[in-house]
Amino acid sequence: xxxxxxxxxxxxxxxxxxxxxxxxxxxxxxxxxxxxxxxxxxxxxxxxxxxxxxxxxxxxxxxxxxxxxxxxxxxxxxxxxxxxxxxxxxxxxxxxxxxxxxxxxxxxxxxxxxxxxxxxxxxxxxxxxxxxxxxxxxxxxxxxxxxxxxxxxxxxxxxxxxxxxxxxxxxxxxxxxxxxxxxxxxxxxxxxxxxxxxxxxxxxxxxxxxxxxxxxxxxxxxx
Numbered sequence: 135x136x137x138x139x140x141x142x143x144x145x146x147x148x149x150x151x152x153x154x155x156x157x158x159x160x161x162x163x164x165x166x167x168x169x170x171x172x173x174x175x176x177x178x179x180x181x182x183x184x185x186x187x188x189x190x191x192x193x194x195x196x197x198x199x200x201x202x203x204x205x206x207x208x209x210x211x212x213x214x215x216x217x218x219x220x221x222x223x224x225x226x227x228x229x230x231x232x233x234x235x236x237x238x239x240x241x242x243x244x245x246x247x248x249x250x251x252x253x254x255x256x257x258x259x260x261x262x263x264x265x266x267x268x269x270x271x272x273x274x275x276x277x278x279x280x281x282x283x284x285x286x287x288x289x290x291x292x293x294x295x296x297x298x299x300x301x302x303x304x305x306x307x308x309x310x311x312x313x314x315x316x317x318x319x320x321x322x323x324x325x326x327x328x329x330x331x332x333x334x335x336x337x338x339x340x341x342x343x344x345x346x347x348x349x350x351x352x353x354x355x356x357x
Contacts, residue, residue: 160192192214244302261303
């Protein structure tokens, strides 16, 4: 099944995303190594219509949550998403990215919280097509303060307020390996088209009805 077909099927079968993804459903058992690290991919596609591609790893915190990674999630919860090639391995200097797709489209005012290592170079861009395609709008963001708690990597969170014109369908985050985390993703669904194009079946039914009406009028005129 193609990616676009899977997204369309999820949108048709499931209610649109409402509320917030806080990633607290991630457990140690999601990870074969028992560390609570899982590449998200289609994890939330059928339930919420949200798809991740690339280096988006859901992780469970070691801070009072029995996970492996030493971070404090936003609002002191247990789960968050790390930008990483593979957090099981030693981080590299290479750049990595992940994309968030939402087939129903989202509007300005959508948001998420992020934490980034000091002086880390990263970017957040929203696009008006899926998979980071089409026209992009860069979202202003800066690195967070260094954690003041010994042993913790991520703990200071900032709000990424996604302000843009029109409707967006994807978010792309790029940066160095294992230097950025995301939490509490809140996508505001774009309003439905108030005048949707009629389906082919409806058009055929309407044309058939008009044809029958014309035939009945011609028959009445002959009488």
